[in-house]
Every structure is written in structure tokens, then in C-alpha cells.
Amino acid sequence: MRGRKRSPVTATASPHLRYPPKMPRTFHIETYGCQMNVLDSDVVGGILERAGYAPASDPLSADVVLLNTCAVRGGAETRVLNRLEAIHGESRKRRGSEALLGLMGCVAQAQGEELVARAPFLDLVVGTDRYSELPRLLEEALHRPGALVDTTPDPEMTYEGEPRVEPRGVTGFVSVARGCDMSCTFCIVPRTRGPERSRRPDDVIREVRRLAGRGVCEVTLLGQKVNAYRNGDVRFAELLRSVAQGGGVDRIRFTSPHPLWVSDDLIRTMKETPQVCPGLHLPLQSGSESVLKRMKRGYSPSRFLNSVADLRASMPEIGLTTDIIVGFPGETDADHEATLEMLREIRFDSAFMFAYSPRPGTAAAEMSDTVSAEAAQARLREVIDTQEKIGRQRNRAQIGRGSTVLIEGPSKKRPDEMFGRTPENRSVVLPGDGLEAGSVVDVRIVDAYAHTLRAEPLAHPAPTSIGDAPC
Numbered sequence: 001m002r003g004r005k006r007s008p009v010t011a012t013a014s015p016h017l018r019y020p021p022k023m024p025r026t027f028h029i030e031t032y033g034c035q036m037n038v039l040d041s042d043v044v045g046g047i048l049e050r051a052g053y054a055p056a057s058d059p060l061s062a063d064v065v066l067l068n069t070c071a072v073r074g075g076a077e078t079r080v081l082n083r084l085e086a087i088h089g090e091s092r093k094r095r096g097s098e099a100l101l102g103l104m105g106c107v108a109q110a111q112g113e114e115l116v117a118r119a120p121f122l123d124l125v126v127g128t129d130r131y132s133e134l135p136r137l138l139e140e141a142l143h144r145p146g147a148l149v150d151t152t153p154d155p156e157m158t159y160e161g162e163p164r165v166e167p168r169g170v171t172g173f174v175s176v177a178r179g180c181d182m183s184c185t186f187c188i189v190p191r192t193r194g195p196e197r198s199r200r201p202d203d204v205i206r207e208v209r210r211l212a213g214r215g216v217c218e219v220t221l222l223g224q225k226v227n228a229y230r231n232g233d234v235r236f237a238e239l240l241r242s243v244a245q246g247g248g249v250d251r252i253r254f255t256s257p258h259p260l261w262v263s264d265d266l267i268r269t270m271k272e273t274p275q276v277c278p279g280l281h282l283p284l285q286s287g288s289e290s291v292l293k294r295m296k297r298g299y300s301p302s303r304f305l306n307s308v309a310d311l312r313a314s315m316p317e318i319g320l321t322t323d324i325i326v327g328f329p330g331e332t333d334a335d336h337e338a339t340l341e342m343l344r345e346i347r348f349d350s351a352f353m354f355a356y357s358p359r360p361g362t363a364a365a366e367m368s369d370t371v372s373a374e375a376a377q378a379r380l381r382e383v384i385d386t387q388e389k390i391g392r393q394r395n396r397a398q399i400g401r402g403s404t405v406l407i408e409g410p411s412k413k414r415p416d417e418m419f420g421r422t423p424e425n426r427s428v429v430l431p432g433d434g435l436e437a438g439s440v441v442d443v444r445i446v447d448a449y450a451h452t453l454r455a456e457p458l459a460h461p462a463p464t465s466i467g468d469a470p471c
């Protein structure tokens, strides 16, 4: 942790009872949104454990409850405040005293003080660059009557050297960069996460090795536009090669790549580096040239198609998924048809599909030619139907094929079965007999559903290490 002057904080009055002084105090974090938030929750958990707090699995019994929020979709503030209010009421009944309730993440950073005005039960609002200060902020919030708000930006913060909770499985996340310098007109992230800053390659590799030493077999490298990573002369493809060489894990993924930075070097590195999985979540957002321009995405549909063609020419079996926003301001029927046409042409394996919702503080929120909610919902239905049909067809085409699955653990729906992923990032369930998390299994795909494949192992492997990794 870097030595810094105490940051400015603000306080507003609220007559709260606080949790009774005792040690160890307990904390519970609920995480919403993207993988970066999952990673941040692990960092915050590590910081609180180092400060003497113990994790609690039940929010209603914890002394401190933090909601790590996502501001990407509309209505997020209302949802998290409703959730926090429910915890507030229930935990007071159960404990006889109030837990200290806080918001962190992108909603906290974007809304700050306004949240306290809307939610008098809120004790703490902490911004995305302030997590290292949490032990001190919690103490202050505990000992003063007002809610505490600290969203001071720190454009250099990367949480380098901060602890993390121990990995909970055989997969893990490592951030390579924070923040974003793009200005996509629908996106609140540059405001909530600040300018882009990258970590040194050595620090990234050290963290991957640390996870590998604790049983992690697969890491996902994270950044808002991860493939735009640059630290000094080191660009993303070189970082990937270095992590493959020195990280000690069997599988490497990365998300989210930006279509503008799908370089020849990156494609070659994906093809030639066995640890780098041939799966990519490449956000298209819209198939219309004019909508992409208004979104300020920086690429055209034809450029996106060329990138997909290059990826598939090099890795014919690559798994491709995407994000689609329908009903962006000014989107016409013809624009919508262009998106459907792109989906039919590219044939993604799956997609996250949303109706546009304005985020206050973004350029798109000021655009006037909005699409009605009814029209946006109808378009969303059409996009979902089109993509789901394609996804099912692509999944069914896997039946009879062989693959290699990294077992992540028991299936959530049927605990007697195991769940894992193929290198292309396809979800697979298979009989659990004799398999453990971390096993790598050769399988044959025997059935396919909308979002999952069913497989049979070709032979049960011993759940021991493969390659040099400790899996």
C-alpha cells in the first residue's frame, strides 16, 4: 500500500446504532456485475482480513455488509438500495443491532453523496480507487453519526501489493489494467473507473504464479479493453506469451478484448501458444455502421467482420461470444436489421443482449432521438430469438466431437454431476464419477442444450498435475 495523505471525506447526519464493539468483526460482500468487480471483492476481502475482520457467509449475521455494485445497466442504484434496505431491516431484527452497511463499486463512484440522500440507512459509500482505505473508513463510519462518502479518484491506483482472499477454485482472475481511455457514448465506466493504467508485466506474472501455487489451473486476465494493454514497450500479445511461459498455469483467457486491438500478433499468439485458450468474447454492440458511429466504438461492421474472418482463418474452432445493445438512440428498423444480419453472418456461440438504458453522465443519455421502450423490447426479443437459435445449432454441431474439459467443480443444478469448460469456453456437464476440480478430461460431446453441452469422459484421468502446473 502506498503512503498517502488522508483523503478528503464528507459526512452527513444519520442516527445509526452501530454494531457492538467486538473482535473479530465479520464482513460480507455481495458482488454484482463484471469479473473486475469479482476481483475487486477479493482484494477488499483480503484488505479486511488483514485488518482483522473475518468473512461471514450470511449477510444477516455480518457486522459489515458491502455491496459491490455495477452501473452498466439502468436501475442498478434502485436494485442495490432495495437489497441493502432489506438486509438492514432483517439484520436488525435478527441481531438486535444494526450492521454497518456500505456500497462500493461503480454505482458508489458515480452517485456518491446522492446515494446517502436516497438511503438514510447507508453508512458508507466508497469509490473504486479507495479500497485500500477501507479499514480506516469503517472505523470512522463506526464512530461518527453521519454516513461517510469517499469517492476520491486516484488515477494511479492499481492495488499493487494488496492482499487477496485465497482462491476458491481452480480458476482465477488477474487484472492487467484498470480504467478506460475510450469514450463509448453509452458507457459509464471511464467515469467510474478512471483513466487506463496498466500493471508491470513482472507484477502480473508474479500474481499468476501465486495463484498457480494455490491450485489455480486457469487464469483470466482482466482489463476494460484488455488487448489494448501496453506497459512501456510491452503490448498485450507479448504479455500473453510471458504469462504462458512464466505463470505456471495450464489455461489463459482474457476479457474483454476490444475489436480495435485484434492484431495479427494477438491472433498468432493465440494460435501458437498452447496455454492461451481459443475463445474470445468480442463485443459487437451493433451491426449498424451509423449506430456504431454514434456509440463512438471506433470500428465499422466490415472491420469487425474482417477480424472475425482472420480469427477463424487462424483458429477454425475458436469460440466466439459477444455483447449486443438494441434500441440505442437513433436506431432505425434498418439499423436493427443490420444487427440481425451480422448475427446471422457471424454466428456467435452466445451473446449477452440488452435493451439500451441511458446512464446519467454519459453522452448518449443526452441524445434526443430515443427509441420507445416497446420498440426496444420487441427488437430485443427478435435479437434474442435469432441468437438463441444460432447458439443451439452451434451447440448441436458439437455432438459426437471430442474435446478437453477442465473440471471446475460440481454442477449447480445437479451436484452429482461435474461442470467444466472446453478450451473454446463452452460449458459442459458430465458424470461426476471419480472426477475432481482441476482434472483435465478428454470427453466426447453426447448432447447439447441452449447454453450447455453434455459429455461422457473417454477415460477417467487421475486428478493429478498436467504439464508443469500444480493442478
Ligand code: SF4
Residues within 6 Å of the ligand: 180, 181, 182, 183, 184, 187, 188, 189, 190, 224, 225, 258
Ligand atoms: S471500451 Fe467503451 S464500452 Fe468498454 S469500458 Fe471503455 S468506454 Fe466502456
